[in-house]
Amino acid sequence: MATILVADDDEDIRDVVSFKLGNAHHTVVVAADGAEALRIASSRDLDLAVLDVRMPGLTGVEVCRRLRQDPATAALPVILLTAQSEEGDVEAGFAAGADDYIAKPFSPREVGSRVQALLARSRS
Structure with missing residues (x-):
């Protein structure tokens, strides 16, 4: 299966x-x-x-932007997970290079489904 990074400052969400x-059956690596x-x-x-979009220090949007700038991680699929669901916030996430955007509160099943769909698209 896949190795997935989950970065969120909220331990419960992580x-x-x-x-x-x-x-x-994915391998999960976590960051706070x-x-x-x-x-x-x-x-x-x-x-x-x-x-997560709202993390201390570097936000998820900034992390995504930096991942896209580094040739070693530029193609890494990214899902932003956040409580912010305003149109402007969604646009900022996609402008930074995010592949998908999930608003909190979310269903764990939805996260799993979106991860599977994005992995399938990225492997084809």
């Missing part, structure tokens, strides 16, 4: 998403902030990243 993806997410992305071979 646990729920990690549990759902782990049950789908944007800087840690970038360190992991530069040192691990990842198949996908799920990033």
Whole structure:
């Protein structure tokens, strides 16, 4: 299966998403902030990243932007996960290079389905 980075400063959200993806037989690597997410992305071979928009230090949008600027991670599929669902916030996420955007509150099943769909598209 896939190796997926889950970066969120909320431990409960990290646990729920990690549990759902782990049950789908993915290897899950977690980060509590944007800087840690970038360190992991530069040192691990990842198949996908799920990033919270509002993290301390570097936001998920900034992490996504930096991932896109680095040739080693430019093609990494990214899903932004956030409580912000205003149109402007969604546009900012996509402008930074996000492949998908999931608004909180979310269903763990929805996260799992979107991860599977994005992985399938990225592998074809």
